[in-house]
Amino acid sequence: MDIYEIVTEVLTSRKYKDICRDTILEIAKREQTKYRSKKLLIKAIKNKLHQVYGAFLSKKDHARLYEYLDRIKEEEDLREICSQILSLHISTKERISFYQELYDEIFSTIGVPESIIDIACGFNPFSIPWINKLINYLAYDIDSVIIDAINRFFQIIKYPGLAINQDVIYNSVKDNTDVAFAFKFLPIIEQIKRGHTQEFLKNLNVKFIVVSFPLRSISGRKKGMFYHYQEMFKPILVEHFIFVKEIVMGNEMFYILRRGN
Numbered sequence: 001m002d003i004y005e006i007v008t009e010v011l012t013s014r015k016y017k018d019i020c021r022d023t024i025l026e027i028a029k030r031e032q033t034k035y036r037s038k039k040l041l042i043k044a045i046k047n048k049l050h051q052v053y054g055a056f057l058s059k060k061d062h063a064r065l066y067e068y069l070d071r072i073k074e075e076e077d078l079r080e081i082c083s084q085i086l087s088l089h090i091s092t093k094e095r096i097s098f099y100q101e102l103y104d105e106i107f108s109t110i111g112v113p114e115s116i117i118d119i120a121c122g123f124n125p126f127s128i129p130w131i132n133k134l135i136n137y138l139a140y141d142i143d144s145v146i147i148d149a150i151n152r153f154f155q156i157i158k159y160p161g162l163a164i165n166q167d168v169i170y171n172s173v174k175d176n177t178d179v180a181f182a183f184k185f186l187p188i189i190e191q192i193k194r195g196h197t198q199e200f201l202k203n204l205n206v207k208f209i210v211v212s213f214p215l216r217s218i219s220g221r222k223k224g225m226f227y228h229y230q231e232m233f234k235p236i237l238v239e240h241f242i243f244v245k246e247i248v249m250g251n252e253m254f255y256i257l258r259r260g261n
Protein backbone atom coordinates (compact mmCIF):
# COMPACT_ATOMS: atom_id res chain seq x y z
CA MET A 1 0.00 0.00 0.00
CA ASP A 2 1.29 3.43 -0.92
CA ILE A 3 1.12 5.46 2.29
CA TYR A 4 1.14 8.82 0.46
CA GLU A 5 -1.85 7.77 -1.61
CA ILE A 6 -3.66 6.85 1.61
CA VAL A 7 -2.83 10.25 3.16
CA THR A 8 -4.08 12.06 0.04
CA GLU A 9 -7.30 10.08 0.17
CA VAL A 10 -7.90 11.04 3.82
CA LEU A 11 -7.11 14.66 2.95
CA THR A 12 -9.80 14.68 0.27
CA SER A 13 -12.50 13.88 2.82
CA ARG A 14 -14.67 16.85 3.81
CA LYS A 15 -14.08 16.31 7.50
CA TYR A 16 -10.28 16.11 7.46
CA LYS A 17 -9.22 18.27 4.48
CA ASP A 18 -7.93 21.10 6.72
CA ILE A 19 -5.69 18.95 8.94
CA CYS A 20 -1.86 19.05 8.76
CA ARG A 21 -0.55 16.52 6.28
CA ASP A 22 2.23 15.57 8.73
CA THR A 23 -0.30 14.50 11.37
CA ILE A 24 -2.18 12.27 8.96
CA LEU A 25 1.06 10.80 7.59
CA GLU A 26 2.41 9.93 11.04
CA ILE A 27 -0.91 8.41 12.15
CA ALA A 28 -1.01 6.46 8.87
CA LYS A 29 2.52 5.12 9.40
CA ARG A 30 1.63 3.86 12.87
CA GLU A 31 -1.72 2.36 11.89
CA GLN A 32 -0.26 0.77 8.73
CA THR A 33 1.45 -1.92 10.79
CA LYS A 34 -1.96 -3.15 12.01
CA TYR A 35 -3.99 -3.32 8.77
CA ARG A 36 -3.56 -5.12 5.46
CA SER A 37 -6.63 -3.72 3.75
CA LYS A 38 -6.61 -0.14 2.42
CA LYS A 39 -10.25 0.36 3.38
CA LEU A 40 -9.65 -0.72 6.99
CA LEU A 41 -6.49 1.37 7.25
CA ILE A 42 -8.30 4.53 6.06
CA LYS A 43 -11.11 3.78 8.52
CA ALA A 44 -8.59 3.41 11.37
CA ILE A 45 -6.85 6.69 10.46
CA LYS A 46 -10.20 8.52 10.37
CA ASN A 47 -11.19 6.98 13.73
CA LYS A 48 -7.98 8.29 15.29
CA LEU A 49 -8.50 11.73 13.73
CA HIS A 50 -12.01 11.75 15.13
CA GLN A 51 -10.69 11.09 18.65
CA VAL A 52 -8.05 13.82 18.53
CA TYR A 53 -9.87 16.44 16.46
CA GLY A 54 -13.23 15.62 14.87
CA ALA A 55 -15.15 14.86 18.06
CA PHE A 56 -14.87 18.47 19.21
CA LEU A 57 -15.95 20.33 16.09
CA SER A 58 -18.09 20.11 12.95
CA LYS A 59 -17.41 21.66 9.54
CA LYS A 60 -20.52 23.84 9.91
CA ASP A 61 -18.73 25.49 12.83
CA HIS A 62 -15.90 26.62 10.54
CA ALA A 63 -18.40 28.57 8.39
CA ARG A 64 -20.04 30.13 11.45
CA LEU A 65 -16.62 31.12 12.81
CA TYR A 66 -16.01 33.33 9.76
CA GLU A 67 -19.50 34.86 10.01
CA TYR A 68 -18.76 35.85 13.61
CA LEU A 69 -15.30 37.17 12.72
CA ASP A 70 -16.84 39.45 10.08
CA ARG A 71 -19.13 40.87 12.73
CA ILE A 72 -16.31 41.79 15.12
CA LYS A 73 -15.60 45.03 13.29
CA GLU A 74 -19.11 46.32 13.90
CA GLU A 75 -19.75 44.63 17.23
CA GLU A 76 -19.35 46.89 20.26
CA ASP A 77 -18.93 44.12 22.79
CA LEU A 78 -15.94 41.92 21.91
CA ARG A 79 -16.68 39.51 24.76
CA GLU A 80 -20.21 38.94 23.49
CA ILE A 81 -19.09 37.95 19.99
CA CYS A 82 -16.15 35.92 21.33
CA SER A 83 -18.56 34.01 23.60
CA GLN A 84 -20.45 32.99 20.47
CA ILE A 85 -17.20 31.86 18.82
CA LEU A 86 -16.08 29.97 21.96
CA SER A 87 -19.41 28.17 22.09
CA LEU A 88 -18.62 26.54 18.70
CA HIS A 89 -16.04 24.22 20.30
CA ILE A 90 -16.94 21.78 23.06
CA SER A 91 -13.86 22.56 25.20
CA THR A 92 -14.14 26.34 25.10
CA LYS A 93 -17.94 26.41 25.37
CA GLU A 94 -17.68 24.87 28.83
CA ARG A 95 -15.30 27.61 29.99
CA ILE A 96 -17.24 30.71 28.97
CA SER A 97 -18.79 31.11 32.43
CA PHE A 98 -15.41 30.88 34.22
CA TYR A 99 -12.71 32.19 31.84
CA GLN A 100 -12.41 35.41 33.86
CA GLU A 101 -11.97 33.55 37.13
CA LEU A 102 -9.55 31.11 35.52
CA TYR A 103 -7.23 33.77 34.08
CA ASP A 104 -7.40 35.79 37.32
CA GLU A 105 -6.28 32.67 39.22
CA ILE A 106 -3.50 31.85 36.77
CA PHE A 107 -2.02 35.34 36.57
CA SER A 108 -2.32 36.06 40.29
CA THR A 109 -0.33 32.84 40.84
CA ILE A 110 2.43 33.20 38.24
CA GLY A 111 2.36 36.96 37.57
CA VAL A 112 1.48 38.54 34.23
CA PRO A 113 3.69 36.84 31.62
CA GLU A 114 5.28 38.59 28.65
CA SER A 115 4.63 35.64 26.38
CA ILE A 116 2.24 32.70 26.11
CA ILE A 117 2.31 29.68 23.88
CA ASP A 118 -1.08 28.03 23.45
CA ILE A 119 -0.40 24.46 22.39
CA ALA A 120 -3.07 22.66 20.34
CA CYS A 121 -5.10 25.80 20.94
CA GLY A 122 -8.39 24.96 19.25
CA PHE A 123 -10.62 28.00 19.87
CA ASN A 124 -8.93 29.04 23.13
CA PRO A 125 -7.28 32.24 21.71
CA PHE A 126 -10.79 33.67 21.31
CA SER A 127 -10.80 33.91 25.13
CA ILE A 128 -8.16 36.68 24.95
CA PRO A 129 -10.77 39.36 25.84
CA TRP A 130 -10.89 37.75 29.31
CA ILE A 131 -7.08 37.89 29.61
CA ASN A 132 -7.50 41.58 28.96
CA LYS A 133 -3.76 42.30 28.77
CA LEU A 134 -1.33 42.64 25.88
CA ILE A 135 0.79 39.49 25.98
CA ASN A 136 2.81 38.08 23.07
CA TYR A 137 0.65 35.12 22.12
CA LEU A 138 1.70 32.16 20.00
CA ALA A 139 -0.94 29.59 19.11
CA TYR A 140 -0.41 26.20 17.45
CA ASP A 141 -2.94 23.77 15.98
CA ILE A 142 -3.22 21.23 13.16
CA ASP A 143 -6.45 22.78 11.82
CA SER A 144 -5.53 25.33 9.12
CA VAL A 145 -8.98 26.97 9.11
CA ILE A 146 -8.86 27.69 12.84
CA ILE A 147 -5.29 28.97 12.52
CA ASP A 148 -6.23 31.36 9.67
CA ALA A 149 -9.23 32.58 11.68
CA ILE A 150 -7.07 33.22 14.76
CA ASN A 151 -4.57 35.21 12.70
CA ARG A 152 -7.41 37.27 11.28
CA PHE A 153 -8.75 37.78 14.82
CA PHE A 154 -5.31 39.00 16.02
CA GLN A 155 -5.25 41.45 13.12
CA ILE A 156 -8.78 42.76 13.70
CA ILE A 157 -8.28 43.34 17.44
CA LYS A 158 -4.64 44.49 16.90
CA TYR A 159 -3.28 41.89 19.31
CA PRO A 160 0.43 40.88 19.36
CA GLY A 161 -0.20 37.27 18.39
CA LEU A 162 0.69 34.72 15.75
CA ALA A 163 -1.06 31.43 15.00
CA ILE A 164 0.89 28.60 13.39
CA ASN A 165 -0.43 25.55 11.59
CA GLN A 166 1.88 22.84 12.89
CA ASP A 167 1.74 19.37 14.33
CA VAL A 168 3.45 19.83 17.72
CA ILE A 169 3.96 16.12 18.36
CA TYR A 170 6.10 15.36 15.34
CA ASN A 171 7.63 18.87 15.01
CA SER A 172 8.43 20.08 18.48
CA VAL A 173 7.82 23.71 19.42
CA LYS A 174 11.05 25.57 20.04
CA ASP A 175 9.78 28.97 21.19
CA ASN A 176 11.08 30.41 24.42
CA THR A 177 8.05 31.68 26.36
CA ASP A 178 7.07 32.45 29.94
CA VAL A 179 4.08 30.17 30.01
CA ALA A 180 2.56 27.37 27.96
CA PHE A 181 -1.12 26.49 27.97
CA ALA A 182 -1.67 22.83 27.15
CA PHE A 183 -5.37 22.54 27.81
CA LYS A 184 -6.84 19.05 27.33
CA PHE A 185 -3.87 18.04 25.20
CA LEU A 186 -1.72 15.50 27.06
CA PRO A 187 -4.27 12.67 26.59
CA ILE A 188 -4.27 13.49 22.86
CA ILE A 189 -0.49 13.17 22.68
CA GLU A 190 -0.83 9.68 24.12
CA GLN A 191 -3.56 8.80 21.62
CA ILE A 192 -1.40 9.87 18.69
CA LYS A 193 2.04 8.74 19.92
CA ARG A 194 1.97 6.59 23.03
CA GLY A 195 4.67 7.38 25.57
CA HIS A 196 5.62 10.71 23.95
CA THR A 197 4.35 13.10 26.70
CA GLN A 198 7.65 12.76 28.56
CA GLU A 199 9.72 14.02 25.64
CA PHE A 200 7.12 16.65 24.75
CA LEU A 201 7.32 18.20 28.25
CA LYS A 202 11.10 17.95 28.38
CA ASN A 203 11.49 19.87 25.11
CA LEU A 204 9.30 22.83 26.08
CA ASN A 205 11.25 26.06 26.68
CA VAL A 206 8.90 27.59 29.25
CA LYS A 207 9.02 28.79 32.85
CA PHE A 208 5.45 27.70 33.62
CA ILE A 209 2.94 25.34 32.10
CA VAL A 210 -0.79 25.18 32.72
CA VAL A 211 -2.23 21.81 31.75
CA SER A 212 -5.82 20.69 32.03
CA PHE A 213 -7.79 17.47 31.98
CA PRO A 214 -11.53 16.89 31.61
CA LEU A 215 -13.20 15.57 34.75
CA ARG A 216 -15.77 13.70 32.64
CA SER A 217 -15.84 12.42 29.06
CA ILE A 218 -17.67 14.41 26.34
CA SER A 219 -20.74 12.20 26.79
CA GLY A 220 -20.48 12.75 30.58
CA ARG A 221 -20.50 9.00 31.12
CA LYS A 222 -16.88 8.09 31.94
CA LYS A 223 -16.48 9.70 35.37
CA GLY A 224 -13.45 7.55 36.27
CA MET A 225 -11.51 8.98 33.33
CA PHE A 226 -9.93 11.80 35.34
CA TYR A 227 -8.45 9.40 37.93
CA HIS A 228 -6.94 7.43 35.09
CA TYR A 229 -5.38 10.61 33.65
CA GLN A 230 -4.12 11.69 37.07
CA GLU A 231 -2.44 8.33 37.63
CA MET A 232 -0.95 8.37 34.18
CA PHE A 233 0.25 12.00 33.88
CA LYS A 234 1.13 13.18 37.41
CA PRO A 235 4.35 11.12 37.63
CA ILE A 236 5.44 12.39 34.18
CA LEU A 237 4.64 16.01 35.06
CA VAL A 238 6.59 15.95 38.34
CA GLU A 239 9.68 14.70 36.53
CA HIS A 240 9.94 18.01 34.70
CA PHE A 241 7.82 20.49 36.65
CA ILE A 242 6.95 21.49 40.22
CA PHE A 243 3.26 21.63 41.14
CA VAL A 244 2.21 25.15 42.10
CA LYS A 245 -1.58 25.03 42.18
CA GLU A 246 -4.59 22.87 41.31
CA ILE A 247 -7.78 24.55 40.14
CA VAL A 248 -11.10 22.82 39.56
CA MET A 249 -13.53 24.79 37.42
CA GLY A 250 -16.56 23.40 35.62
CA ASN A 251 -15.78 20.05 34.11
CA GLU A 252 -12.03 20.62 34.15
CA MET A 253 -8.99 20.24 36.39
CA PHE A 254 -6.16 22.73 35.77
CA TYR A 255 -2.63 22.29 37.11
CA ILE A 256 -0.26 25.24 37.25
CA LEU A 257 3.34 23.99 37.19
CA ARG A 258 6.75 25.63 37.32
CA ARG A 259 9.78 24.30 35.47
CA GLY A 260 11.89 22.17 37.80
CA ASN A 261 15.45 21.07 37.25
Ligand SMILES: C[S@@+](CC[C@H](N)C(=O)[O-])C[C@H]1O[C@@H](n2cnc3c(N)ncnc32)[C@H](O)[C@@H]1O
Pocket: 023, 052, 053, 056, 091, 092, 119, 120, 121, 122, 123, 124, 140, 141, 142, 143, 166, 167, 168, 169, 170, 182, 183, 184, 185, 188, 192
Ligand atom coordinates in the same frame (compact mmCIF):
# COMPACT_ATOMS: atom_id res chain seq x y z
C1 LIG B 1 -9.55 18.73 22.95
S1 LIG B 1 -9.15 19.96 21.80
C2 LIG B 1 -8.47 21.13 22.92
C3 LIG B 1 -8.40 22.52 22.34
C4 LIG B 1 -7.87 23.59 23.32
N1 LIG B 1 -6.55 23.26 23.83
C5 LIG B 1 -8.84 23.79 24.46
O1 LIG B 1 -8.74 23.07 25.48
O2 LIG B 1 -9.72 24.64 24.34
C6 LIG B 1 -7.72 19.30 21.04
C7 LIG B 1 -7.04 20.19 20.01
O3 LIG B 1 -5.78 19.59 19.70
C8 LIG B 1 -5.50 19.83 18.33
N2 LIG B 1 -4.48 18.83 17.97
C9 LIG B 1 -4.63 17.48 17.92
N3 LIG B 1 -3.45 16.92 17.60
C10 LIG B 1 -2.54 17.91 17.45
C11 LIG B 1 -1.16 17.94 17.10
N4 LIG B 1 -0.50 16.81 16.86
N5 LIG B 1 -0.51 19.13 17.03
C12 LIG B 1 -1.20 20.29 17.27
N6 LIG B 1 -2.52 20.32 17.60
C13 LIG B 1 -3.19 19.15 17.68
C14 LIG B 1 -6.87 19.64 17.67
O4 LIG B 1 -6.93 20.21 16.38
C15 LIG B 1 -7.78 20.34 18.69
O5 LIG B 1 -7.93 21.70 18.38
